[in-house]
Amino acid sequence: MRIAFVFPGQGSQSVSMLADYSRYGNSIKNRLSEADEILGFDLSKIVSEGPEDLLNQTEITQPAILAVSVGLYDLWQSFVSIQPVLMAGHSLGEFSALTCAGALEFTDAVSLVYDRGRLMQGAVPRGEGKMMAVLGLDDVIVENICAEASGIVTPANFNSPGQVVVAGEEQAVELVAERCKEKGARRVLPLDVSVPSHCPLMKGITEKFQERLYRIEIRTPTVPIVQNATAKPTTDPDVIRHNLVAQLSCPVRWHHCVMTMINIEISRVLECGPGKVLTGLMRRIDRATLASSLSDPKEFENLTQSSYE
Structure with missing residues (x-):
């Protein structure tokens, strides 16, 4: 094995x-x-x-x-x-x-x-960055939403099909979260982390x-x-x-x-x-x-x- x-x-x-x-x-x-x-x-x-x-x-x-x-x-x-x-x-x-x-x-x-x-x-600085998990959208859709958003926000983790974590500036991440919901994301969840990693x-x-x-x-x-x-x-x-x-x-x-x-x-x-x-x-x-x-x-x-x- x-x-x-x-x-x-x-x-x-x-x-x-x-x-x-x-x-x-x-x-x-x-x-x-x-x-x-x-x-x-x-x-x-x-x-x-x-x-x-x-x-x-x-x-x-x-x-x-x-x-x-x-x-x-x-x-x-x-x-x-x-x-x-x-x-x-x-x-x-x-x-x-x-x-x-x-x-x-x-x-x-x-x-x-x-x-x-x-x-x-x-x-x-604490409070200026954020990470969110987006569930139920294709990777490409999430990538495109991030690319079109104002501010710094990018995919941070491609975890599994339909599960992408985004990270960046707090306002930019929140904007991406709203647009993902509009595009049909099943859930968008904020992550309890102290650092917006991998962005x-x-x-x-x-x-x-x-x-x-x-x-x-x-x-x-x-x-x-x-x-x-x-x-x-x-x-x-x-x-x-x-x-x-x-x-x-x-x-x-x-x-x-x-x-x-x-x-x-x-x-x-x-x-x-x-x-x-x-x-x-x-x-x-x-x-x-x-x-x-x-x-x-x-x-x-x-x-x-x-x-x-």
């Missing part, structure tokens, strides 16, 4: 996420403790106790999700010997994928996403993030990574570095990433991290490919007891 691992991004976090996994070992706890040392503050306590508002701040969310996702992958590897043939991650999750594939050292990854979060938070508002921090990224080593990953910016698999460290920078201000092409996996004949996709967002998207994109979330302890047990050899 050809398995791909996918890693979630922001929005999947919750206070005490993956706490139930302590019964299987200390992998997640150990990764959070490592992150505490790297960052110089008690990330473990924020993850386990909150408050939720603090955990939801992007510079906290990003290292928190990365640490627990990598810890969950460590745990999976301790039970199951089979290796994935492909990895991908949604936005922040791409850094988790690169870490689990050996391209990034965990120490570098934690400090990098923390700095990435701080840069992103500082790129747009041109992030271009102002591109140079600083690139400088930060070039201070760390990126090795050849053990398996190809399907990157958000291109939806193409690569093992080239230079290409990976370029696409991580591009990802800040261009859309996450998740639907296209999944189609790439399907075309490579992946037979099962495992979501490794908190929540089940990517599993749900996978089922919307292609029900023929098996998809499971390791965030459910019962599912974890069932999967680790199954044979993938």
Whole structure:
């Protein structure tokens, strides 16, 4: 069986996420403790106790999700010997994928996403940016509405057929939302995020993030990574570095990433991290490919007891 691992991004976090996994070992706890040392503050306590508002701040969310996702992958590897043939991650999750594939050292990854979060938070003053999910319209229609709108607003996530997230200046996003409703969108939902990610508002921090990224080593990953910016698999460290920078201000092409996996004949996709967002998207994109979330302890047990050899 050809398995791909996918890693979630922001929005999947919750206070005490993956706490139930302590019964299987200390992998997640150990990764959070490592992150505490790297960052110089008690990330473990924020993850386990909150408050939720603090955990939801992007510079906290990003290292928190990365640490627990990598810890969950460590745990999976301790039970199951089979290796994935492909990895991908949604936005922040791409850094988790690169870490689990050996391209990034965990120490570098934690400090990098923390700095990435701080840069992103500082790129747009609070209250001036917004993200909205548009459900039930074709991608092209949403793209055209954004292109015709005044102000800065673009597609930020192509998540699945009929599910596009737009991001940009608050007034421009609200205008696009109204026009999408007029064009027949089934629902338009504001997202509770502190930063309008993956849109041109992030271009102002591109140079600083690139400088930060070039201070760390990126090795050849053990398996190809399907990157958000291109939806193409690569093992080239230079290409990976370029696409991580591009990802800040261009859309996450998740639907296209999944189609790439399907075309490579992946037979099962495992979501490794908190929540089940990517599993749900996978089922919307292609029900023929098996998809499971390791965030459910019962599912974890069932999967680790199954044979993938």
